[in-house]
Amino acid sequence: MVIDSYTTPGTERETALSAGELLKAMDRAGVERAVIAPQDREIAVRHAEGNDRILKLASASGGRFIPACSVSPWRGEEGLRLLREASRCGAKMLVLAPMLQGFIPTDEIADPLLKLAGELRMPVYVHTGPHSAGGPTQGVLMAEAHPGTNFILGHCGSTDHAWDMPVILQRNRLPNVWYEASLVRPWAVPGYLKAAGSSRIIFGTAMPRNDMEFELAQLRRLLPEEEHPDVYGGNLARLLGEGA
Amino acid sequence: MIDCHTHWGRAWTERDGLDPRRWLEPLTAHGVQRAMVMPEEGLLDAGRIGRDNDRVAAVCARSDGRMIPCCTVNLWMREEAARETRRCLGDLGMRGIKFHPWLQGGSVSSPLMDEVCELAAEYGVPVLFHDGTPPFCLPSQMALLARRHPGVQIVLGHSGLFEHWREAIAALKGTPNLWGCLCGPHVAAMREIVRQCDLSRLLWGTDHGYGLADVYQYRFPLMDTLRLSDAARQAIFDDNPARLLRGPASASKIR
Numbered sequence: 001m002v003i004d005s006y007t008t009p010g011t012e013r014e015t016a017l018s019a020g021e022l023l024k025a026m027d028r029a030g031v032e033r034a035v036i037a038p039q040d041r042e043i044a045v046r047h048a049e050g051n052d053r054i055l056k057l058a059s060a061s062g063g064r065f066i067p068a069c070s071v072s073p074w075r076g077e078e079g080l081r082l083l084r085e086a087s088r089c090g091a092k093m094l095v096l097a098p099m100l101q102g103f104i105p106t107d108e109i110a111d112p113l114l115k116l117a118g119e120l121r122m123p124v125y126v127h128t129g130p131h132s133a134g135g136p137t138q139g140v141l142m143a144e145a146h147p148g149t150n151f152i153l154g155h156c157g158s159t160d161h162a163w164d165m166p167v168i169l170q171r172n173r174l175p176n177v178w179y180e181a182s183l184v185r186p187w188a189v190p191g192y193l194k195a196a197g198s199s200r201i202i203f204g205t206a207m208p209r210n211d212m213e214f215e216l217a218q219l220r221r222l223l224p225e226e227e228h229p230d231v232y233g234g235n236l237a238r239l240l241g242e243g244a
Numbered sequence: 245m246i247d248c249h250t251h252w253g254r255a256w257t258e259r260d261g262l263d264p265r266r267w268l269e270p271l272t273a274h275g276v277q278r279a280m281v282m283p284e285e286g287l288l289d290a291g292r293i294g295r296d297n298d299r300v301a302a303v304c305a306r307s308d309g310r311m312i313p314c315c316t317v318n319l320w321m322r323e324e325a326a327r328e329t330r331r332c333l334g335d336l337g338m339r340g341i342k343f344h345p346w347l348q349g350g351s352v353s354s355p356l357m358d359e360v361c362e363l364a365a366e367y368g369v370p371v372l373f374h375d376g377t378p379p380f381c382l383p384s385q386m387a388l389l390a391r392r393h394p395g396v397q398i399v400l401g402h403s404g405l406f407e408h409w410r411e412a413i414a415a416l417k418g419t420p421n422l423w424g425c426l427c428g429p430h431v432a433a434m435r436e437i438v439r440q441c442d443l444s445r446l447l448w449g450t451d452h453g454y455g456l457a458d459v460y461q462y463r464f465p466l467m468d469t470l471r472l473s474d475a476a477r478q479a480i481f482d483d484n485p486a487r488l489l490r491g492p493a494s495a496s497k498i499r
Contacts, residue, residue, distance in 0.1 A: 014432035014433065014435075014436065015432075099407070129406055129407050130376065130377040130378070130405065130406070130407060131377075131378060131407050132378065155406075158405075158406050159376075159405060159406070159428065160346075160376070160377045160405070183406055183430065185459075185462070186462055187455070187457040187459070187462070206430065208432060209430045209431065209432045209433070210430050210431055210432075211431050211469045214431075214465060214466065214469050217465075218461075218462055218465075221461070
């Protein structure tokens with residue numbers, strides 16, 4: 001089963017994508033299930049609204065969408081309440097986007113939220129990239145400080161942290177960290193897989209920022225699905241507590 | 245078709261010496277006639293800049309005109325940087341100057357960058373940048389440089405990459421001598437760049453040569469997902485690069 005670990009059916013700007021369009025793209029690409037996450041405005045400020053929208057889309061999808069939620073660490077106690085509520089309603093993953101939400105991953109402001117995500121057994125997807133709030137090395141320190149919480153480093157820092165990633169994968173591997181490959185150039189993924197092992201790499205497309213069919217075809221060319229079923233869905237399913 | 249963002253990387257020298265034939269094979273296979281070729285080792289090691297510039301010039305000289313050589317210099321080398329720029333553009337006939345400011349540790353806003361731009365104007369060649377990553381590689385930094393040097397064509401080598409593409413759009417819109425190379429942003433960002441920016445200053449590139457992989461198998465179908473009009477494809481893949489290499493940009497807009 002192929003599971004896309006990160007998509008954004010939304011209504012605004014580059015994430016304007018209806019649930020129907022996403023399902024059609026999944027059918028075309030041969031993706032059975034996809035994690036759906038709130039769009040940027042919902043990740044930045046409209047958390048309850050975004051979580052509610054995503055949960056509704058998931059509940060109407062016949063199990064094909066796996067809902068993620070987002071809460072800014074700056075919401076404090078109110079944020080913890082929002083996360084508990086989202087979890088109670090079925091959210092399976094917490095999305096943090098440090099650049100968008102205005103915090104450095106190692107900042108103690110995020111500690112209560114990360115601790116609670118661990119208690120709720122909800123993996124935390126952290127967007128990483130070439131900016132000062134969300135580098136993959138920051139993600140490692142964040143995960144190190146929260147051994148009871150599972151983390152997915154989204155995008156593996158994408159392009160300009162390509163020098164950090166081999167060191168992280170070889171020397172700073174943590175039992176509570178997985179590595180998601182959307183926005184990583186496809187030819188870099190086999191090297192990451194070799195360094196981290198097949199149980200740690202997770203396929204994702206970041207649709208609609210990327211084209212799902214294209215991204216999957218590119219990765220399949222370099223990492224045949226039949227040889228790496230865990231990358232294409234098994235690892236994520238286990239992480240979400242759904243078996244594989 | 246001209247690929248505006250390639251490198252002659254160390255891996256190629258180690259395997260092929262100064263022979264460009266295998267480097268050119270994927271270009272031929274994918275119908276790319278020419279490429280702007282930038283150094284790699286010289287970006288990583290300031291002590292090897294002269295040698296790497298010589299190497300790029302020598303490899304390109306063996307390509308029957310298909311590889312267009314670009315040089316690099318390191319701004320921390322001060323007077324030597326200006327001398328090396330003159331040597332490359334004058335003696336070696338190189339046709340562009342490449343900077344990777346975060347790798348090279350130098351600010352786009354350095355006074356020496358202004359000196360290099362004056363030399364670029366004198367020789368009529370573009371200055372190309374890695375962009376999309378703070379603190380030294382922001383599109384806005386390159387826009388202000390371009391505005392200080394309106395006679396020089398400045399190229400955003402990645403059009404802002406994944407995080408700074410909206411900044412690249414703003415920079416491109418307000419700076420008539422700034423060009424954007426579609427080599428790096430995701431599909432949704434490239435669509436928006438094409439929709440909002442002056443099409444006559446958009447280019448295309450692949451980063452071919454940084455490693456040994458055939459990146460055209462990725463870059464070409466990626467561009468296909470944009471579903472560009474024939475006129476836009478002609479502009480981005482052919483006409484704009486040719487005009488960039490000829491000299492100052494025309495202001496014509498293609499829609």
